[in-house]
Amino acid sequence: MTVPQKPIRAAGCVLWRRAASEDGLEIALVHRxxxxxxxxxxxxxxxxxxxxAGAVREVAEETGMECRPGAPLPTSCYLVDGRPKQVRYWAAEAVAGAFTPNSEVDRxxxxxxxxxxxxxxxxxDRPLVDALLAALHLA
Structure with a gap:
């Protein structure tokens, strides 16, 4: 009998800012x-x-941005090397900061x-964009 493994717990944000684009907003993506x-x-x-708190910390570490978290978004569940991973997400508006490349995120x-x-x-990760737009009443 195999014992179920505890899931890897993670968190993040769909980081957005107001923009002059036709959508009225832009979403930040990071390259690892x-x-x-x-x-x-x-x-x-x-x-x-x-x-x-972990989601806000990760945004700061990976993007250099301070953010204002908002609505919870769908949790993403998947396997990493056969172990379950659960990532909780929130919508978060970028309010200040600047990106500086680092060893984890270069762009x-x-x-x-x-x-x-x-x-x-x-x-x-793609349905999270739609979930953000719905949470902001833009979809």
Whole structure:
């Protein structure tokens, strides 16, 4: 009998800002050289860390941005090397800060929602763009 493994707990945000584009907003995506992928800022929670606090911390670490968290978005569940991973997400408006490349994230882009959806590497990250628009009553 195999014992179910405890899921890897992680959290992140779909980071957005107001923009002059036709959608009225842009979404931040980060590029991680270790995986050569584009994703929403997210990361593993520290032991005992509140998921929302961890999401805000990860946004600051990966993007250099301070954010104002808003509505919860769908949780993403998938396997990593056979182990379940659960990532809780929130909508978060960028309010201050500036991106500085680091070893974990070497690039960050701000894109309109349509372009962000196309740039995301993982299919599972794309519905979060729609969830953000719905949460902001733009869908």
């Amino acid at each position: 050289p270790k995986y050569d992928d584009w994703s929403h800022p997210k990361g593993k929670l520290k032991r005992g860390e509140d998921p929302l 960050m882009v701000w894109l309109p929602p349509t372009d962000a959806r196309l740039r995301l590497t993982q299919e599972r």
